[in-house]
Amino acid sequence: MIDRFAPVLFILGILITGFGSLMLLPLSIAWLTADGAQSAYDEAVVITMCTGVLLALSMRRRQREMRVRESFLLVALIWSLLPAFGALPLYLHISGLSWTDAYFEAVSGLTATGATVLSGLDDLPLSINFWRTFMHWVGGLGVVVLAVAILPLLGFGGRSMFKAETPGPMKDSKITPRIAETAKGLWVVYVLLTVACAVALYQAGMLPWDALMHAFSIMGLGGFSTKDASLGHFDSLEIELVVIFFALLAGINFSTHFLALSKRSLRVYRFDVEVHYFLGFLAASIVVLTVYLWPEEVYDDFPTTFRYVAFHSVSLATSLGFATTDYAQWPLFGQLWILFLGSFVACSGSAGGGIKMVRAVVLYKQVFRELMRAMHPRSLQTVRFGRTVIPDQVLHSILGFLFIYVVTIVSLTLLLIATHLDVITAFSAVVACLNNTGPGLNLVGPTTTYAVLSDFQTWVCTWAMLLGRLEIFTLLVILMPAFWRR
Numbered sequence: 001m002i003d004r005f006a007p008v009l010f011i012l013g014i015l016i017t018g019f020g021s022l023m024l025l026p027l028s029i030a031w032l033t034a035d036g037a038q039s040a041y042d043e044a045v046v047i048t049m050c051t052g053v054l055l056a057l058s059m060r061r062r063q064r065e066m067r068v069r070e071s072f073l074l075v076a077l078i079w080s081l082l083p084a085f086g087a088l089p090l091y092l093h094i095s096g097l098s099w100t101d102a103y104f105e106a107v108s109g110l111t112a113t114g115a116t117v118l119s120g121l122d123d124l125p126l127s128i129n130f131w132r133t134f135m136h137w138v139g140g141l142g143v144v145v146l147a148v149a150i151l152p153l154l155g156f157g158g159r160s161m162f163k164a165e166t167p168g169p170m171k172d173s174k175i176t177p178r179i180a181e182t183a184k185g186l187w188v189v190y191v192l193l194t195v196a197c198a199v200a201l202y203q204a205g206m207l208p209w210d211a212l213m214h215a216f217s218i219m220g221l222g223g224f225s226t227k228d229a230s231l232g233h234f235d236s237l238e239i240e241l242v243v244i245f246f247a248l249l250a251g252i253n254f255s256t257h258f259l260a261l262s263k264r265s266l267r268v269y270r271f272d273v274e275v276h277y278f279l280g281f282l283a284a285s286i287v288v289l290t291v292y293l294w295p296e297e298v299y300d301d302f303p304t305t306f307r308y309v310a311f312h313s314v315s316l317a318t319s320l321g322f323a324t325t326d327y328a329q330w331p332l333f334g335q336l337w338i339l340f341l342g343s344f345v346a347c348s349g350s351a352g353g354g355i356k357m358v359r360a361v362v363l364y365k366q367v368f369r370e371l372m373r374a375m376h377p378r379s380l381q382t383v384r385f386g387r388t389v390i391p392d393q394v395l396h397s398i399l400g401f402l403f404i405y406v407v408t409i410v411s412l413t414l415l416l417i418a419t420h421l422d423v424i425t426a427f428s429a430v431v432a433c434l435n436n437t438g439p440g441l442n443l444v445g446p447t448t449t450y451a452v453l454s455d456f457q458t459w460v461c462t463w464a465m466l467l468g469r470l471e472i473f474t475l476l477v478i479l480m481p482a483f484w485r486r
Contacts, residue, residue, distance in 0.1 A: 020048030026127040032099040035125035044088035097220030109135030111469035114223020114321040114438030140220025140351040204238040223321030223438040251318035254350035269317030273386035317341035319353040321438025323446035342437040353436030433464035
């Protein structure tokens with residue numbers, strides 16, 4: 001069995017070692033600022049890097065090219081094991097934090113979900129807050145995509161890993177001839193946008209460290225903040241406008257950004273059909289919700305209503321999850337609508353969660369085709385996305401994904417309800433975690449944390465975050481008995 005999965009274990013060891021080296025950044029901050037978390041990082045770095053090195057060395061003589069089946073296992077192991085190491089600094093430093101909560105926080109960080117069990121963020125050491133938001137940044141575009149960029153240097157191809165990690169609609173799309181070059185190109189865009197976001201936040205009034213850490217969260221579409229009140233702490237329209245702008249950029253396919261950068265032309269966005277639906281649906285939702293909330297007198301005037309509706313619509317639709325006010329005070333329709341937006345609005349190939357806009361549009365068009373077939377049984381109807389005709393095989397794949405997506409929401413919601421959690425909290429927690437949005441409603445709303453959940457409920461939400469980050473199938477594949485047969 002070990003020989004069979006030796007390539008997986010070898011690469012996993014290398015990635016764990018690399019992940020441990022990332023901890024040197026917060027460790028350096030802890031030592032330079034003397035924030036009290038130095039010993040926690042010392043232990044975490046030693047444990048992580050020793051584990052990775054020992055695993056890689058023990059498997060180095062058995063290495064070979066990975067098969068597609070093994071890539072699924074590697075991706076699943078990366079996203080389930082790296083949070084265990086990422087949780088170490090939190091577990092070792094924060095007094096009273098259980099391992100369940102520490103692992104949940106790290107999974108939330110790396111999956112860019114932003115659901116948190118922590119309070120007192122304003123008083124946490126700088127290095128701890130840096131590590132939490134930095135995990136967003138690493139996980140936002142995908143640590144596996146970064147691994148694909150460096151694996152060819154070690155003699156391993158990364159195409160099968162890239163396909164196992166990336167969202168379904170863009171699995172076979174390439175922006176450069178070599179998959180490693182594709183991954184590098186995406187990371188170049190990601191870094192440039194992060195730097196631009198941090199500078200813009202600083203210019204808008206944030207302190208340098210706050211600007212950098214919130215930029216990590218925004219570009220990873222995570223939602224961890226350095227403040228208990230999230231962005232509401234700053235109460236700044238300028239900061240909110242910066243967040244909206246960069247959240248929209250992070251919600252667009254990074255391949256589109258790469259092409260726009262390489263061609264030095266904004267026309268690329270005009271030809272990306274998914275961007276039109278993405279921006280159009282968001283704009284329509286903002287208008288509808290503003291008109292709906294204004295007569296309810298939730299806020300004093302129309303401009304204030306528009307401000308908060310626009311921010312939270314973009315924040316939750318892109319799965320960023322930042323909040324500037326308690327939208328739990330909105331009528332239930334408004335709360336459920338912005339939670340619903342996170343289920344599908346983000347573009348494929350972005351850092352966002354949910355089923356992605358391209359799938360939602362294709363599903364709508366498939367329903368329309370079935371209605372036309374009912375009226376005209378002999379007519380030949382095709383489903384198009386832009387000028388592209390969608391093959392029936394892709395349609396079946398999307399329908400299968402939607403089915404398992406709905407089944408997952410229903411199953412996990414019922415499981416939480418069985419633990420005596422109320423329906424709104426259970427449903428919203430599952431939807432928020434599966435879509436990697438972060439805050440839910442009621443007990444897990446924007447002004448509270450997931451600390452109110454029991455250990456079992458926390459593990460259910462943790463599983464939902466992992467399923468959502470890998471779009472369900474990657475994890476379910478390795479649970480099938482056929483996967484383990486030779």
